[in-house]
Amino acid sequence: MKMNKDFLEIYRESSLFERREQVQPHMSYAHEKERHRVIKEGRIDLLDSALQIPPDGTAGILSKDALRNQKNMLIAAITMFTRSAMDGGLPEELAYAMSDSYILMGEECSTVEEIDRLYNHAFREFTYAVARKGNRHYRAAIDSAIHYIAIHLHEKITLEMVADAVGMSPCHLSRVFRQETGISMVDFVQQERIEAAKHMLIYSDATLSAISQYLYFSTQSYFIRIFKKHVGMTPGQYRQSYRENGEW
Numbered sequence: 001m002k003m004n005k006d007f008l009e010i011y012r013e014s015s016l017f018e019r020r021e022q023v024q025p026h027m028s029y030a031h032e033k034e035r036h037r038v039i040k041e042g043r044i045d046l047l048d049s050a051l052q053i054p055p056d057g058t059a060g061i062l063s064k065d066a067l068r069n070q071k072n073m074l075i076a077a078i079t080m081f082t083r084s085a086m087d088g089g090l091p092e093e094l095a096y097a098m099s100d101s102y103i104l105m106g107e108e109c110s111t112v113e114e115i116d117r118l119y120n121h122a123f124r125e126f127t128y129a130v131a132r133k134g135n136r137h138y139r140a141a142i143d144s145a146i147h148y149i150a151i152h153l154h155e156k157i158t159l160e161m162v163a164d165a166v167g168m169s170p171c172h173l174s175r176v177f178r179q180e181t182g183i184s185m186v187d188f189v190q191q192e193r194i195e196a197a198k199h200m201l202i203y204s205d206a207t208l209s210a211i212s213q214y215l216y217f218s219t220q221s222y223f224i225r226i227f228k229k230h231v232g233m234t235p236g237q238y239r240q241s242y243r244e245n246g247e248w
Helices: 002-021 029-040 044-052 066-087 092-108 112-133 140-151 159-166 170-181 185-203 208-214 220-231 235-244
Strands: none
Touching: 029 044, 029 066, 029 112, 044 112, 066 092, 066 112, 092 112, 092 140, 092 185, 140 159, 140 170, 140 185, 159 170, 159 185, 170 185, 185 208, 185 220, 185 235, 208 220, 208 235, 220 235
C-alpha cells in the first residue's frame, strides 16, 4: 500500500509540475457547472451558447492513448450529465438507461471526432429529456406511483398494483393521478412504454418483437399500432429515420 501511495503522490506532483511548466491549467469547475446548470434546468435555449464557450483550461489525462483518453473523458462527462439530469427531475431509471447507452456507444467509437460528436449529442439529449420530463413537482404519492411505473415497464401494471404500492385506494389514486399529471394512469403507462421503446430502437439492435415483448405489449402488431399513434410513424420507420439522419 505504501508503494502505491508513493506512486500516486509522485504522479500527482509530476502532473502538476508539467501543467505549471506548460502553462496549462486544468479546466475549471465553473466551466463544468455551467453545463450542469443547462441540463439541470432543461435550458434548451442555452444549448448552443454553452457548447460554444471556449474551455478555460485543458482536459485531464486519463490514459496515454489519445482515443482511450477521450473515451474515459466521455464516461466522466456522461456521469456528470446523468447526475445533472436527475437533479433536474429526470427519473433515475431513464437517466441511467441513457447513461449506459452513451457509454456503450462511446466504446464503439473509433476516432476522437466520433466521440466529440457523441458528447455533443448526449449533452443535447439530456437537456431535452429534462425539459420534457424533469422539473415536475408532484405530491409524494404520485412521485412514488411514477417511480413504481418506471421500474415495472417490462411487467404487467394495473391501477390496483400501483395503488397498493403507494398505499392509496385505486379510486383515489386514479383521481389524484389525473389531477397531477393531466392524463389517466393507463395513458401514462402507455406513454412511458413508448418512450422506452424509442430509446431501445435508437440505442440497441433489438427486434420489434423483442421490444414489444420486453415492454409488455400484448402483440407486436399492437405495439406498432400504438407506437404510430404516439410518434406518427412505425417503430421501423423511426429507427430508420434516426439512422439516415446521421443521429446516434
